[in-house]
Amino acid sequence: MNVIIVDDDQLVSMSIKTILEATGDITVADIGKNGEEAIKLYEQYKPDILLMDIRMEGMTGLEAGAKIIEKHPDAKILFLTTFSDDEYIIKSIHIGAKGYILKQAFESIAPAINSVYNGQTVFGDEIMNKIPNLINKQPTINFEEWNINEKEFEIVRLVAEGLNNKEIAGELYLSEGTVRNYLSTILEKLNLRDRTQLACFYYKHI
Amino acid sequence: MNVIIVDDDQLVSMSIKTILEATGDITVADIGKNGEEAIKLYEQYKPDILLMDIRMEGMTGLEAGAKIIEKHPDAKILFLTTFSDDEYIIKSIHIGAKGYILKQAFESIAPAINSVYNGQTVFGDEIMNKIPNLINKQPTINFEEWNINEKEFEIVRLVAEGLNNKEIAGELYLSEGTVRNYLSTILEKLNLRDRTQLACFYYKHI
DNA sequence: TTATGAAAATGACATTTGTCATATTTTTAA
DNA sequence: TTAAAAATATGACAAATGTCATTTTCATAA
DSSP: OEEEEEOSOHHHHHHHHHHHHHTSSOEEEEEEOSHHHHHHHHHHHOOSEEEEOSSOSSSOHHHHHHHHHHHOTTOOEEEEESOOOHHHHHHHHHHTOSEEEETTOGGGHHHHHHHHHTTEEEEEHHHHTTHHHHBOOOSOOOGGGGTOOHHHHHHHHHHTTTOOHHHHHHHHTOOHHHHHHHHHHHHHHHTOSSHHHHHHHHHHHO | OEEEEEOSOHHHHHHHHHHHHHTSSOEEEEEEOSHHHHHHHHHHHOOSEEEEOSSOSSSOHHHHHHHHHHHSTTOOEEEEESOOOHHHHHHHHHHTOSEEEETTOGGGHHHHHHHHHTTEEEEEHHHHTTHHHHBOSOSSOOGGGGTOOHHHHHHHHHHTTTOOHHHHHHHHTOOHHHHHHHHHHHHHHHTOOSHHHHHHHHHHHO
């Protein structure tokens, strides 16, 4: 399997090259040190995988990656970086990179390359831990976990939509007083003080 | 490396077992065929990796996975499934699974296991292509966009933490009345009715 | 049928909330 | 320094909220 490494720190590229070639089935075809070179080398070698740093002088890895994938939609680009910035993560997913792992995780680079080579996408754990926050949460939640029943949960949902008691009552064909009682019970169960805390709780736990 | 396979189709489990053991460095400690067994076998063997189907009779893989991870937060669970439903993907990410790949991708199972073993998280390409749609817009909070200033935003933030006016006042060294006035202005500016709607707005727009 | 319990409602009450008009204080500019 | 502005505060008020004790309603198991 042919790999190109692009990193503006020569030392890093060389270390990785050594690690990869020690595995036996990975060949490092060449090494680049910025985005422009990444594009040039990709065209030249058409490597199985392009291993690239995100932050580099001149053209960044993200920009170069976007250009390469635009021209070669099946290019397999694996970002190797020091930082786990939300923004980078999202962008790399968007341009269609095959992974995003931290340089610190030395031993996991070779396995990651293998996975990518086999059609998988790979993320380091530190990266993965951030993804839930970036995801649009579905209204398929486990209200049983909170020891509240379905009806109560329905009220929680409406509170988290910003409805007041009267509106909730209208929505659920209950009296306003009943809604208040329900809410009182819910707050008690979840150990919260008021509907605002309930809304916050909802969005934090969904 | 020890692996447990759980799938309600014996044929699938056996095929996978064969594939994995052919690699030489993976041992399949045991095989289960539903969620309950997954839990039992995990307790019994504490495998390096648990490879499990999502859809199964009785307890689903997701439920079992959630239970296992709850008890053993560092459990490495890799879901192996036939379907790439958005809901499954999101849930599996949420419960902290280490991956989600399609059964069809036979050859990539072993590399995926290796990646997971090395601390990575792995997703099949079909899965990955869906993720951009699930991601929220900006992770950057732009309060200028809402025409509120920094101080006002600070109050919004505290409301969204569930503090009441008195607490916010204490936090910002203001009088309670002042906080109320600020809040009144904020609600006016954002065209909202009350603090609960403000909290909802916050979480929806962050 | 009755009785039993859950679901829904009521009324009373203290607090909190949001609004507004109007001070007071502090900062800034001239 | 003074004048204008902003930031902060006050007090009053109506509405909404949360709590609680007590009913009323209603389905259904016995």
